[in-house]
Amino acid sequence: MGSSVEQNILVTGGAGFIGTHTAVQLLKEGFKVSIIDNLDNSVIEAVDRVRELVGPDLSKKLEFTQGDLRNKGDIEKLFSKQRFDAVIHFAGLKAVGESVGNPRRYFDNNLVGTINLYETMAKHNCKMMVFSSSATVYGQPEKIPCMEDFELKAMNPYGRTKSQPYSLLWQLFLEEIARDIQAAEPEWRIVLLRYFNPVGAHESGRIGEDPKGIPNNLMPYIQQVAVGRLPELNVYGHDYPTEDGSAVRDYIHVMDLADGHIAALRKLFDDPKIGCTAYNLGTGRGTSVLEMVAAFEKASGKKIPIKLCPRRLGDATAVYASTEKAEKELGWKAKYGVEEMCRDQWNWANNNPWGYQKKL
Numbered sequence: 001m002g003s004s005v006e007q008n009i010l011v012t013g014g015a016g017f018i019g020t021h022t023a024v025q026l027l028k029e030g031f032k033v034s035i036i037d038n039l040d041n042s043v044i045e046a047v048d049r050v051r052e053l054v055g056p057d058l059s060k061k062l063e064f065t066q067g068d069l070r071n072k073g074d075i076e077k078l079f080s081k082q083r084f085d086a087v088i089h090f091a092g093l094k095a096v097g098e099s100v101g102n103p104r105r106y107f108d109n110n111l112v113g114t115i116n117l118y119e120t121m122a123k124h125n126c127k128m129m130v131f132s133s134s135a136t137v138y139g140q141p142e143k144i145p146c147m148e149d150f151e152l153k154a155m156n157p158y159g160r161t162k163s164q165p166y167s168l169l170w171q172l173f174l175e176e177i178a179r180d181i182q183a184a185e186p187e188w189r190i191v192l193l194r195y196f197n198p199v200g201a202h203e204s205g206r207i208g209e210d211p212k213g214i215p216n217n218l219m220p221y222i223q224q225v226a227v228g229r230l231p232e233l234n235v236y237g238h239d240y241p242t243e244d245g246s247a248v249r250d251y252i253h254v255m256d257l258a259d260g261h262i263a264a265l266r267k268l269f270d271d272p273k274i275g276c277t278a279y280n281l282g283t284g285r286g287t288s289v290l291e292m293v294a295a296f297e298k299a300s301g302k303k304i305p306i307k308l309c310p311r312r313l314g315d316a317t318a319v320y321a322s323t324e325k326a327e328k329e330l331g332w333k334a335k336y337g338v339e340e341m342c343r344d345q346w347n348w349a350n351n352n353p354w355g356y357q358k359k360l
């Protein structure tokens with residue numbers, strides 16, 4: 001790719017966890033960044049901290065709009081003002097529990113919002129997209145590591161009911177929509193990034209994950225136990241056929257993930273034949289829940305009390321990525337291990353025990 005200096009990137013959901021970290025890296029790499037976010041699961045303080053991290057000069061290249069992808073007018077307004085070279089699409093709701101109880105809200109937000117985005121992009125002839133997908137599309141993999149060409153088993157009816165939480169199906173639908181659009185209109189270039197388990201925070205401790213309510217995911221939960229917001233960690237499952245009986249995942253540092261988006265953008269700009277292609281973003285290493293707890297205790301010097309509980313419905317035993325395709329085709333490889341993930345997660349937690357809130 002040539003110089004990225006004037007490339008203008010629309011980042012939907014850019015005020016969120018992965019979006020803020022990606023925005024910092026994009027600005028540092030010389031891209032112009034425009035964020036659209038409805039602040040449903042984020043706060044404006046997070047965007048202010050991105051500005052603080054990149055400094056006053058690069059901040060001039062960052063624009064924020066409070067808007068909602070469900071409202072086509074909000075997207076249209078942005079596209080009618082400026083030309084975007086590509087879109088990184090993070091905006092979406094992701095709380096698994098809530099999506100079971102309220103699937104309409106999830107389909108409306110995640111499917112309608114995404115379709116509105118594609119339509120507006122097409123209208124303005126911006127046909128390059130990096131999309132946030134997830135390792136969840138592999139369901140309960142029969143083999144590990146997960147390779148991008150695995151059959152997405154959850155798409156068959158048996159897989160749907162038996163091994164895939166119903167609530168996560170929208171992620172598969174969105175991948176299918178991307179493939180269909182690109183097949184019908186071959187000028188589209190779409191990269192689907194299948195994130196494994198994003199954790200950690202920017203090394204400054206100024207931005208990080210700040211879930212509303214009680215966290216669903218392991219690391220934010222551990223972090224809240226460490227700062228005294230929650231009394232103990234429930235370890236879901238201690239009878240899995242793994243070394244220590246707890247489930248295994250591929251945790252990936254959010255800064256590595258952010259860099260993966262830049263590698264994906266470069267691929268989009270460079271490769272007219274990319275079509276619609278999926279890449280795993282993981283480290284290729286599996287870590288158990290109990291190993292993660294031990295690593296966090298070491299990094300923080302805090303004891304994390306645990307309670308061994310039954311397995312969580314729909315959870316897979318062990319999931320980790322094959323990283324070969326991303327390494328070969330994107331020239332991207334995760335740099336950080338579990339030690340750095342826990343160090344940076346703790347630094348964020350210790351400096352911001354209540355997240356972006358100023359006080360209790």
Ligand SMILES: NC(=O)c1ccc[n+]([C@@H]2O[C@H](COP(=O)([O-])OP(=O)(O)OC[C@H]3O[C@@H](n4cnc5c(N)ncnc54)[C@H](O)[C@@H]3O)[C@@H](O)[C@H]2O)c1
Pocket residue numbers: 012013014015016017018019036037038039040041042067068069070089090091092093094109113132133134135195196197198
């Ligand atoms: N964090 C993970 O574990 C993980 C794993 C796999 C995939 N993903 C996907 O990656 C994306 C980003 O995840 P994240 O962890 O940063 O989540 P996040 O909730 O922190 O960020 C998403 C952002 O999108 C915004 N948003 C939601 N709906 C919107 C709408 N209709 N219009 C405008 N803005 C909207 C939210 O306010 C939030 O700031 C999501 O699509 C998520 O499903 C996340």
Ligand SMILES: O=c1ccn([C@@H]2O[C@H](COP(=O)(O)OP(=O)(O)O[C@H]3O[C@H](CO)[C@H](O)[C@H](O)[C@H]3O)[C@@H](O)[C@H]2O)c(=O)[nH]1
Pocket residue numbers: 094096134135136195196197216217218219221233234235236237247248249289312315319
């Ligand atoms: O309080 C907790 C929370 C989690 N876990 C365990 O920790 C592991 C990781 O759980 P997370 O909820 O952090 O992550 P998942 O692998 O279940 O799923 C996450 O990563 C997936 C991609 O792999 C999808 O993106 C999904 O939406 C996202 O929640 C699982 O074995 C889970 O049972 C606990 O023991 N206690």
